[in-house]
Structure formats: structure tokens, C-alpha cells
Amino acid sequence: MTISLSIGPQNRKSPFFKSTLQDGLTSASIYNHMYFPTSYGDKSAEYDRLLKGVAMWDVSIERQVAFRGRDAVKFARYLTGRNLDDLQIGQGKYIPLCDYQGKLINDPILLQISEDEIWLSIADSDIKLWVSGIAGSLEYRVDVFEPDASPLAVQGPLATPLIADLFGEWVHDLKFFGFRETKLKGIPVILARSGWSKQGGFEIYLLDSNLGENLWAEVKNAGAKYNIGPGAPNYVERLESGLLSFRTDCDEYSNPFEFNLGRFIDLDQNQEFIGKAALQKIKQTGVKREFVGLQIDGPRFNSPPEDRSSIYSEDNYVGYASAAAYSPRLNSNIAVGVINTRHAIDGNEVVVDFSDHKRDARVTPLPMFR
């Protein structure tokens, strides 16, 4: 059954929206109050392109929440448990954000743009509200705003040669999450080595939303010799790679330790940060659930389940699978999910209830494809 997406000004269109339509967009979602392209009708081709070639994704929905002012760095340190001692302009950092109860509320990439300006490239929640509320109530001297910045991801093993063709050989020097402000044929952009896949690639942050069609065309034209094509953050590849999908995998009780993000939370630093006391307590007590992979028996999945699927062990509910698909590379059905710690053991046998049928499954460590 197909439900058509209502489109209107209550949500924003990406600067690349027209280009994605011209390139055959067939399905979309809404993310950070923007229309989010999810497929161009051939999911198998989109997967192959990402794994073997190069794909271009409109990920404008990765909105930027910026704050500028004399307290910018101090404020950033209060917002996240990640230790920012070695923060530097031009090098991004993945920073889980928690609320005062230590619950995960987003997992952005932090980009320090200048001495007094920081951007958070966010997942799907209104972090601008969160950040401006905290800044306002605690009187941090920062202005919170949304810059005109819309990422276009270029992902896959051929992304690097393509990006080098477009920008020059210096792109090889960018470390992961490294970024630089530059221009492409006069179009102002930030080029970052980043992207929500494990296939390598870059994100080109368009800095003038009037030039979306131009940037799309530049990348598409230069990519023609690499057989570039459109795509979207890939459902199957992210499962294989064990990437966290914030809203899909988490619930309102999730904390970063459950998702193996403890390495990004420095509880020992002197710095006070939001959720520190709560996170210390959670760490002391130990987590009750963990993010794991699952190998699932039975015939190949043709399409992803619309809902979370309950996981049972000996008829007891022990967790949920949040996404499941057939993995061509593993030649197996796989899933990710959150399961009670005592069942989060490699090889542990469970049953997953896909609402219309049940399947046997085994817990496996993440990432499933190495």
C-alpha cells in the first residue's frame, strides 16, 4: 500500500529538491522539518552504486545549528560529554548530546568554524530549540542561528577520485571529519570528509541555497565518468556497517552507553556538562540494554519492516529489532536492535516477531560486515 506524501510549506524543500525530482525521486520522508529523499525507485542499484561506485545523496536534512559568540567553545563543552580539549578549527568531532537525565537527544558532528563559531550537524530533533533554550536560560554569550548550509553527500569507493577531480588533490589530506571552506566553480561550500556510510566519501555543504541546482549539476556532470547516480542514506549498508540511526534505533529512554558511545563521553574531565551526574550514575549501575546485530533465519527479506519487531527469549520480551534486511554481502538476513544485556551475547539464540511471522535469530557483534 502506498501513501502519498503531502507537500507544502509546513516543511522545507532542500535546495536540491528540483534536481532530485528531475533525477527520478520516488519516495521521501520528513526529517528536521524538511523533505528527505529516500529512494529513486531502484534500491538494488542504489546499494550497488554505494558499494562499488559512487552515489550522490541530498542530505540537506542534516541541518546545522550554529552558535557564535565569546562563549561558543565554553558552551559547546557544556552541551556534550565529549572531551573537547583538542578541538580545532577544520576538524569535526562526533558528539553525542544528552539531556539532564543522561538520555540521548541527538548525535551531531561538531564543526568548529572559527574561534567563536561552532556548528552542529544534527540528526532528527529540534536541537536549535534545545541549544537556544540552554543558552538563554544560563545566559551564555552566544547567538544561536541556522546558517545557510545544506550537505550533499558523495559516497562510495569512487567518491575520492571524483572529489579530487572537482576540488583538487588537496582533498586527500583531509582526515575523517576534517573540513575546509572553499568554492566549486564559484559556489561557496564546505568540503568535509564525512558521510553516513562506511564506504568512504565526502559531504559538500552548500553555503548558498540559491545554488542547489548548480552544485547538483556540477557533481553529476563530473561524476558521469564514474557512473554516479542518485541515492540516499542506505538502509542495508548501514545495517551491515552497524551505524546508529538515532531516531530509528533509540527510544526516549536510550542513553549513549547502550549504543557503545561511552568512548565519546569523558566522565573524568573536570568540565561540567549536561547529564554528567546522570551518566556517572548510569555508568556505575551498568547498562540494562545494548545495541547489537542479529542474524536472522528464513527466506530473504524483500522490504524493510515498517515497525519495530519484538525480540523474545523463551517467550520473554527481551528487546526490539529496529531495522532488518537481506544483506547481499553477508548473504544473510540481518538486523540491528536493542536487547537486554544478559541476552546481548554473541551467538545467543532469540526469536524475532515480525508481526505476521516469527523467525529464529542469533545475536552478533556490530558491525556485522568488517
Added chain:
Amino acid sequence: MTISLSIGPQNRKSPFFKSTLQDGLTSASIYNHMYFPTSYGDKSAEYDRLLKGVAMWDVSIERQVAFRGRDAVKFARYLTGRNLDDLQIGQGKYIPLCDYQGKLINDPILLQISEDEIWLSIADSDIKLWVSGIAGSLEYRVDVFEPDASPLAVQGPLATPLIADLFGEWVHDLKFFGFRETKLKGIPVILARSGWSKQGGFEIYLLDSNLGENLWAEVKNAGAKYNIGPGAPNYVERLESGLLSFRTDCDEYSNPFEFNLGRFIDLDQNQEFIGKAALQKIKQTGVKREFVGLQIDGPRFNSPPEDRSSIYSEDNYVGYASAAAYSPRLNSNIAVGVINTRHAIDGNEVVVDFSDHKRDARVTPLPMFR
């Protein structure tokens, strides 16, 4: 061109989701991270039902942000500029929420549930993040949570007899925004006289999300004799009635005075509240833009514009129309929009650019249908 909506656990389904599918849902959006039914395929029938009969709408997307604790009322008073001196349990209030800069960030209905518990029935932004951030940073003694509450709206001139059939004659005593906790055939609900139309009606807040199909069926069955049918917050009726659609009509610079919400902001109360200083300044300076109606020339609109339409006066940009449609009751094309104050004069002639064509229009006061 139709884009299909991607459905997955990254957004939630309403407790009425299955029922809406069975009743022929054809299009949807996403609102407060939930799937939001927008049409059942016959917009004209949906309009007629609302105007002349009774319609049932799945508006679970009106999420509730609750806070409970000894500071609940004190905290509510800090969150909004609305004077809450006469707040009482069982009587809701429309409360614009602003940030520290006086910008509108949501416009919920506040429901005081008990001495120490308040709910906000919100429009589309993550007010739970906002509220928990403010409560946490300023150490208000409240717990912020989302209760299990999903509104089902029953709207139209025949809503009252139907609701009386279902709940009893006491429903006539509910004032507008008045509410009462009760049961319907064992299903726990809050019944409120409320709804996003000017046709009268109620919202039944389902308090057990496992019973969505039951509640839908009860209303549908009892409504059969009134020819009830499914619908959604109505695009045309809300234009005629001049209702504010928070995300559609506002932008990131909007303040409540621009939307004639000044009567809900008490700047003279002693109570300190978020944005008070900024709003005092805005009021002193005077607004630069206003929310107005527009009568638009030319042939009948068949479908709503996907984008905001720029408004020009003598070739100068003076504002935007955020929604436009043909109104059967006014026998005219109408729109709402935000226009520079010096052009917000009844009868003022402007030109609206609908991207593929321009039309002459005249500013009219809201609501356009009285």
C-alpha cells in the same frame, strides 16, 4: 507528481493508524515525529462533512508534553507570556510559547490535569526538548514526560449530538477548551471541547494507545447515523476561519504580535517569563509584518501551492502567502500570509507570484468567513 511516503520506525504510527488505513487513507505527512493522515482521497467530501455534518480526524500528532512536580504551575508561568492567574483544573488555555528572543516556537493548549501536573498539547516542534532543557538548567522541580495520550478530533455541526450520544448530556456543559477525564465503554479518555476548526467539536484524548482501534470503531459506529467520515485538519476551512498554522504560516523570525496573539501575552504581569524583555521591546517598537487574509483573482485553484508565494506591491517584495485555495463558501480564491505592516490594509492591492503565474489580490481582514 506523487512521491510516496517512506514508513518506518524512525517515526511513530498513531494508535489509530490501522483504522485510518482501513478507512482509505491516501496521503499523509509527518508531524511531531509521527505519521499524520492528511487525506482519504476526496477533499471535497471531507470539506462538506466538516461544514455540514461531522468528521473524525486522527490528530494523535498533537503530542502532549507533560510536567509533574511541586513547581509545575510556577514552571508553566515561566514558559509562557499568557497570564495564568486564573488557571484551573479542567479548563484548557491557548498559550503561545516564545524563545528568549521573543520568537514564536509553538502554540499549544495548556491543560492543567491536577494540582501538580500540566500538559501542553503541542504543534509541530520538539517542545519536550525545550521544556526539559529549561527545567533542567534552571532546576525547576518537575519531571518532564510524554503521557500516553492521543487525540481523536470529532468536528463539525453534528459533533455535539454525536459526542452527547457517546458520553452523555454533560458534554454540553464543557466550555471551549474545557475537558474532563472519563471512560468510553471502558476506554480511558479525556474529553475536551476543542479542535482545529471553527465548526465546533471535541477532541477525545485516548489514554491507552493499545485501544486506538476500539476508540475509532466506537466513534465511527455511533457516528454512522450522522454520516460521519474520516478527514483531517482541513486546508480550506482553516483558511476561511483564519486559524494560524504554526509551521506553515510562521518563519524563524515570527513573533506572536505579528499573528494577532498579543491578547495572549500579558507584559504587565509581575511574573517573569521566557522572552518577556524581548517581547516588551518588540511591542514598543511595533511589528513590521502582520498575518492577513488575501482575496485572489483568477480561475479557481484546484490544488494548494506546494511553496510559499511571494507577495509584491509595485514590484517590491512585501511578504508571502503561506496557503491558498478556492473557498466554496466565499466563492473566491483566498489565502493567508504575512505582509509588511504598511501594506496590511484592508483592500490594499498586491500581486501574488505563484511561481508559474502571477495573480492580483487584495488584503482582507481575518477571519475571511465570519
